[in-house]
Amino acid sequence: TAAFPQLEKSQEESLVDNLLQWSLANGLVIYPPNFKSYQPVSAPTTLYPTPFPKVAFQDAKDVQLLFNELYAKVASDEKFLFGIIDELAQFDSDFTGKLWETYIKAKNQGIVQPLSLGIFRSDYMVNEIEGKKPQIKQIEFNTVSVSFGGLSEKVGELHNYLNNHGDYSLDEDSSKFYKTEDLPISDSIKKLSDGLADGDYYYNNQKKSTGTIVLVVVQDRERNVFDQRLLEFALLSNHGIKSIRLTLSEIESKTFIEPNSKKLFIKSTNDEVSVVYFRSGYAPTDFNSQKDWDNRLILETSKAIKAPTLLTQLAGAKKIQQILTDEEIISKFITKNPETENNFSQLLDTFVAIYPLDNSPKGLDAKKLALETPDNFVLKPQREGGGNNIYKQDIPNFLKSIPEKDWAGYILMELIHPQHYQNKILRDGEIYNEPIISELGRFGTIVFNQESGEILSNNDAGWLLRSKFESSNEGGVAAGFGCVDSVVLN
Amino acid sequence: TAAFPQLEKSQEESLVDNLLQWSLANGLVIYPPNFKSYQPVSAPTTLYPTPFPKVAFQDAKDVQLLFNELYAKVASDEKFLFGIIDELAQFDSDFTGKLWETYIKAKNQGIVQPLSLGIFRSDYMVNEIEGKKPQIKQIEFNTVSVSFGGLSEKVGELHNYLNNHGDYSLDEDSSKFYKTEDLPISDSIKKLSDGLADGDYYYNNQKKSTGTIVLVVVQDRERNVFDQRLLEFALLSNHGIKSIRLTLSEIESKTFIEPNSKKLFIKSTNDEVSVVYFRSGYAPTDFNSQKDWDNRLILETSKAIKAPTLLTQLAGAKKIQQILTDEEIISKFITKNPETENNFSQLLDTFVAIYPLDNSPKGLDAKKLALETPDNFVLKPQREGGGNNIYKQDIPNFLKSIPEKDWAGYILMELIHPQHYQNKILRDGEIYNEPIISELGRFGTIVFNQESGEILSNNDAGWLLRSKFESSNEGGVAAGFGCVDSVVLN
Ligand SMILES: Nc1ncnc2c1ncn2[C@@H]1O[C@H](COP(=O)(O)OP(=O)(O)OP(=O)(O)O)[C@@H](O)[C@H]1O
Ligand SMILES: Nc1ncnc2c1ncn2[C@@H]1O[C@H](COP(=O)(O)OP(=O)(O)OP(=O)(O)O)[C@@H](O)[C@H]1O
Ligand SMILES: [Mg+2]
Ligand SMILES: [Mg+2]
Ligand SMILES: [Mg+2]
Ligand SMILES: [Mg+2]
Helix, strand or coil, rough: CCCCCCCCHHHHHHCCCCCCCCHHCCCCCCCCCCCCCCCEEEECCCCCEEEEHHHHHHHHHCCCHHHHHHHHHHHHHHHHHHHHHHHHHHCCCCCCHHHHHHHHHHHCCCCCCEEEEEEEEEEEECCCCCCCEEEEEEEEECCCCCHHHHHHHHHHHHHHHHHHCCCCCCCCCCCCCCCCHCCCCCCHHHHHHHHHHHHHHHCCCCCCCCEEEEEEEEEECCCCHHHHHHHHHHHHHHHHHCCCEEEHHHHHHHHEEECCCCCCCCCCCCCEEEEEEECCCHHHHCCCCCCHHHHHHHHHCCCCCEECCCCCCCCHHHHHHHHHHHHHHHHCCCCCCCCCHHHHHHHHHCCEEECCCCCCCCHHHHHHHHCCCCCHHHCCCCCCCCCCCCCCHHHHHHCCCCCCCHHHHHHHEEECCCCEEECCEEEEEEEECCCCCEEEEEEEEEEEEEECCCECCCCCEEEEEEEEEECCCCCCCCCCCEEEECCEEE | CCCCCCCCCCHHHHHHHHHHHHHHCCCCCEEECCCCCCCEEEEEEECCCEEEEEHHHHHHHHHHHHHCCCHEEHHHHHHHHHHHHHHHHHHHHCHHHHHHHHHHHHHHHHHCCCCCEEEEEEEEECCCCCCCCCCCEEEEHHHHHHCHHHHHHHHHHHHHHHHCCCCCCCCCCCCCCHHHCCCCCHHHHHHHHHHHHHHHHCCCCCCCCCCEEEEEEEECCCCHHHHHHHHHHHHHHHHHHCCCEHHHHHHHHHHHEEECCCEEEECCCCCCCEEEECCCCCCCCCCCCHHHHHHHHHHHHHHCCCECCCHHHHCHHHHHHHHHHHHHHHHCCCCCCCCHHHHHHHHHHEEEEECCCCCHHHHHHHHHHHCCCCCHHEEECCCCCCCCCEECHHHHHHHHCCCCCHHHHHHECCCCCCCCCCCCCCEECCCCCCEEEEEEEEEEEEEEECCCCCEEEEEEEEEEEEEECCCCCCCCCCCCCEECCCCCCC
């Protein structure tokens, strides 16, 4: 059977009608640029779910707990991080440097909360090679402000609704085009909010609902606010935990710290904050001045559990990802014990080659590769949020434009080549019909002790499929070149 | 305690933020004028739930099944309707006349479906007189295209969310301002979609899910589409019943009738229609030409169950409402049997005086009243959908402007004087702070045999509170002078 229903024009029109109105009635929405607070638009989505190999989908699930553990262990190993980040900070003094500097300040002032909440997303594309088992390959591991857990669940429900409603069916008997069991729905709204509740629970010495609240640190005029709100609403209705949203620059004026206990409170309500959930603070533009960094410091030294701590955020640096592709190094954090052996090799199998661009032997090889066969690579700085990478033919000129000593601030990563699909993207009511490629994200939540490395809870938290035109190098949904999608397993 | 929280400016701002984003994430939305299909706005709502007397709220529930039965019996009494409507048709040949004419045509062609589905809403305002029990007084009984069952459930959830989130609380301990048990949530989405499923069930000789579908007859570019969609989505997810939306003018081109069985089918999918659910066809503007009336006739003579049939729609005429205020007449349809005695008198208690304006002794009295004390009255033509009534001082001049023989097409109704409340209305992000008054609607669904009068199912289906500025005479939400609200029982 074909990957996608081949609908007639009138069928497609009624599909689009149903899709848009379902989206708008069910919170699958974002704010458009220059929005009014009462007027969203439907989030960009595909018309159809995109085929995804069942084995690869399962692989991503299988390795998630071990990946959570890996990054928790890294974040708990200050010495290891110091060795890497302290050097890296030179190349990126504006951001990695500031994160590190803020951590050092926090440490000097005293870090009173040993627990850290990881809300992670491991991103993959599928390498499909004729005759071989399709294999997930990791794009990156995100340890701060992972998004689309809210909209992901919604788009899965959307595609299921359209399938159940017969909108994908071609023939007159209106049966379903896809089997329901092939259209899984991510439970990421529930699971991610459960993760926040876990943080609250451990903050309160394993007691539920003591009235403490979650502080969501947000960007000013965030457009992807509904993705965040869906988690907040679930947190309140499933766990009775309230949340409040502040920007980084509001922290000083709207919160206060109890000097002895270092407990963090909201001024207007006297609410005690158990968890600080960062949906901002992952990019230089999130800090407008030293005051915002000072506010980040206030939060880091408070007793509230941070999701993530500065160390956990730094553990997600691209440089760390590169270093962890070395089996010897990764084995210091997670071990091949009989119980996890399978997952461990599954995890290693998700890595493609990632090279440093320094003067180590590996680095020197990589410099040659970057200049001679750039088409196989993407060059990444220590940044998050999309739009920062340099692709293929652009790499040599870019490298030549900066001093060679600064190259060490970048990593060189093998490009993954996922299959293209002729799905359609709907954006602002318009249908785009170009080949797309998809990226699977798997969410995870983990509570761990950053001082001892002990893990208190560790959970898979659903998944996300984002798709973008094959022709565009980056895939940010809010940024305008991608959309949320769901899988049809095959 | 005060009726409403007296919030500070900053508290109100964050309340509005939470309110808007909850609404947009949960389908409490409508399309603005000249909308794009992917861009809704939050529905106008009150900031707070509005006080409503518990006893009066219960009264409306208590009488709903009996009201459903009453109007089912009236719709089943063709002779009674003939005596009234045939005369009324003269005064309003454009609409009541056309409905009646179309019914007569259908009858001549042969009506093959004896069953009728009533989806009703009985509307009330509360008369609160010092020292007396607050009493619901009926504004009107709607038998066609009753709306806001979808948004009503949502606004109840909204006000509960805000209360649970502490957004209404004034003091520092962030407790709830209202008791949860005083903020009931209407279950009208579920109940109204259950009503549609009842129609499907009886169409299929009491079998569930045979693959038949519901045809929703809609207005072109309906702005209140999400209110309708919420019922459709529940119908699919709770009952597995699909629905399709067509305008009246699309009926001929997009459906066909099987000549022998008179079964109604959708051309593109061959789906058999069990229930035709009218969310259009209640106002003259819904019919653009004789062709639309012909299409209405096609539906009426099909085997599908209509919600409502033409007779059921006509039973909701304001004139019928007036006639039914006579205890002798109403007793012909519902009787004071020991079981229902209490409800029967409760039902009678909901009536205010309604007069004919004809040459009967009562009518002659009423003409005097209309001209001499118009401030006590509202004058109503045989129309639905708001904006048609004449109020108070406007009545004498209006009556004088038309021939006296045409006055009989109107009814004169005593004005109800509900209490004003200083709630606030939020519309397009702006807060309006003027005294408001509220109207309670109670939904009901009933399947009955229009030939025999037999009742097959009869259910209460939740409720609606709409509020409007006291200064505006009409309260249509979509029309722009009202909003959806919920109750805080007291
Ligand atoms: N090795 C790769 N092969 C193919 N495409 C890649 C590779 N690495 C990155 N990309 C593409 O570039 C995009 C951005 O890369 P990456 O996710 O590493 O950057 P980022 O700045 O951390 O973005 P974000 O955190 O917003 O997801 C990816 O979503 C993917 O589409
Ligand atoms: N007796 C009355 N006392 C006070 N207000 C009234 C009375 N009758 C009607 N109104 C006001 O006028 C509005 C419209 O009246 P009514 O509901 O009878 O008209 P309609 O055209 O059938 O409207 P719709 O079907 O859209 O609700 C009511 O919602 C109410 O606000
Ligand atoms: Mg990424
Ligand atoms: Mg990233
Ligand atoms: Mg009305
Ligand atoms: Mg009406």
